[in-house]
Amino acid sequence: MVRTAVAFSPGHISGYFRRVEGIGPEDTGSVGAGVVISEGVRSTVEPARETGVRVVRQGHASAGSPPVEYALDRLGVTARVTTECRLPIGAGFGLSAAALLATLTAVNHLFDLGLSPDEVAARAHEAEVLHRTGLGDVAASMSGGVVCRKGPGIHADITRIYPEEPFYAVSLGPLPTASVLSSPATMARIADAYPDRCPRDLADFCRLSRVFAEKSGLIVPEVHRVLEACDAAGVPASMTMLGNGVFACGDGAEQVLSLFGEAYTLRVARRGAYLIEAKP
Ligand SMILES: Nc1ncnc2c1ncn2[C@@H]1O[C@H](COP(=O)(O)OP(=O)(O)OP(=O)(O)O)[C@@H](O)[C@H]1O
Numbered sequence: 001m002v003r004t005a006v007a008f009s010p011g012h013i014s015g016y017f018r019r020v021e022g023i024g025p026e027d028t029g030s031v032g033a034g035v036v037i038s039e040g041v042r043s044t045v046e047p048a049r050e051t052g053v054r055v056v057r058q059g060h061a062s063a064g065s066p067p068v069e070y071a072l073d074r075l076g077v078t079a080r081v082t083t084e085c086r087l088p089i090g091a092g093f094g095l096s097a098a099a100l101l102a103t104l105t106a107v108n109h110l111f112d113l114g115l116s117p118d119e120v121a122a123r124a125h126e127a128e129v130l131h132r133t134g135l136g137d138v139a140a141s142m143s144g145g146v147v148c149r150k151g152p153g154i155h156a157d158i159t160r161i162y163p164e165e166p167f168y169a170v171s172l173g174p175l176p177t178a179s180v181l182s183s184p185a186t187m188a189r190i191a192d193a194y195p196d197r198c199p200r201d202l203a204d205f206c207r208l209s210r211v212f213a214e215k216s217g218l219i220v221p222e223v224h225r226v227l228e229a230c231d232a233a234g235v236p237a238s239m240t241m242l243g244n245g246v247f248a249c250g251d252g253a254e255q256v257l258s259l260f261g262e263a264y265t266l267r268v269a270r271r272g273a274y275l276i277e278a279k280p
């Protein structure tokens with residue numbers, strides 16, 4: 001019987017952020033606020049002679065994940081990895097971070113590496129920052145909640161609140177995170193737009209995020225059309241950072257978003273990455 005380990009990590013929708021440049025990847029990241037969501041990435045890992053990653057979504061599989069391959073390489077292990085998710089990739093749901101956290105949680109168990117959850121997260125954060133696929137998503141998805149990150153990296157001061165009500169999102173398409181994080185002019189506008197306080201609840205999170213999104217200049221016209229429809233219906237909403245999509249909360253959110261695509265109903269996650277099963 002082939003030995004396997006399976007783990008899950010929640011994704012994360014970032015609402016507003018500001019890049020913080022450190023000396024190395026461990027103190028580089030972002031401050032900001034977001035929601036850790038019930039949907040994420042499930043990763044199945046088995047030992048193999050060479051590393052290969054299969055990324056599966058809605059029955060379609062693609063090969064390769066540079067950040068995940070890098071993280072395995074750094075740990076000195078080779079494995080066959082299959083990641084599965086329901087939400088679209090590259091759409092601001094923090095799935096690269098979730099793929100890293102889920103895969104490394106499974107790898108840690110499968111290869112008896114003895115890493116603590118913080119050490120697993122540190123490896124995931126390093127891979128994210130170096131590949132410019134995220135800045136604060138790993139720190140957020142280490143646990144659940146509506147998250148306010150007050151410093152960069154996984155050891156930062158992070159506050160979490162756990163509202164019960166659902167939260168909704170729609171994706172209009174991908175927006176490669178690295179293209180935005182690599183532009184100094186965009187990063188400067190983002191820094192000026194940053195609202196320097198934490199959200200009180202989900203509705204407050206949506207409103208703070210919206211002010212940030214408008215000032216940052218990141219909103220593309222198609223996203224703006226969805227936000228205008230939300231405004232007309234009195235639904236607090238903003239843009240998924242960094243994706244071509246919209247999140248919204250409160251009564252009427254699901255109806256408005258479903259005019260523009262599949263509206264995902266999400267819950268605020270209660271916990272971070274965890275091992276699901278290991279065989280034998
Ligand atoms: N489900 C996944 N499984 C494995 N690798 C993934 C997965 N999602 C993303 N990645 C890796 O991360 C790279 C960049 O993803 P990107 O950061 O654009 O997407 P994301 O994390 O889904 O969205 P965002 O960071 O905008 O929230 C992908 O090219 C892929 O290599």
Ligand SMILES: CC(C)(CO)[C@@H](O)C(=O)[O-]
Pocket residue numbers: 014015016017029030031032034092094133134135136137177241242
């Ligand atoms: C940069 C980012 C918006 C990409 O998802 C996220 O990692 C964050 O909030 O730092």
